[in-house]
Amino acid sequence: MSITAESLRNKLTAEMGAVHVEVEDTTTDHCSTSFKVLIVCPQFEGKPLLQRHRMVNTCLAEELKEIHAFEQKTLTPEQWEKQKAE
């Protein structure tokens, strides 16, 4: 299974019902596979940061075994709109 920004984006959208996903392949900056993701998902509502990140980790459990470095930003749709307005 080759992990690409596309495959991550698809999985997050499909399995977590994310409304907006941005995946940046940051591998060129690092020595091995790394990704930076922004996930906007209504399921994050009311959940503390750690819980949100763990949800993502669970969703991408298989991929994370291969990925060396992983950055994530988890927002609710409301937070996302607020951030865009800034």
Next chain:
Amino acid sequence: MNHLFRLSAGLLRSGTAGLYRRRPVPEGHVSLVVARLFSSEPENSELGQLIKKDKVVVFIKGTPAQPMCGFSNAVVQILRMHGVDDYASYNVLEDQDLRQGVKNFSNWPTIPQVYFNGEFVGGCDILLQMHQNGDLVEELKKLGIHSALLDANKDEQKK
């Protein structure tokens, strides 16, 4: 009880894997602290003990003086900004067992990892967001640590 002491001493001498802070044990004398093995019960394991020993515990690549990774460096810098300089830092690059062990322990796939009062806080992303939204100052206060940024803010307001 004596047979337990002798058993622990024997295991120590045989060099059980996972002991990354070895203390020489004089013959026939065992300190109970020495019963450190990666046991099956996380709370009682060496890691379980380690994260409770200090208020702030971080597992990073490298050391605070010389971080070996951008994310680990970010954690070190953030703590420094808040004036937190009394914390325990463990270099996972020195010990592959630790590197994998801490990931299993916290059920978290990456390094760095930050613990406050024995509780897993998160990695670099989470610490950064907590720093940016003011949560970190609050969490440090709960630990009894007065963030340096509070003083910086006070100075700003006096002007």
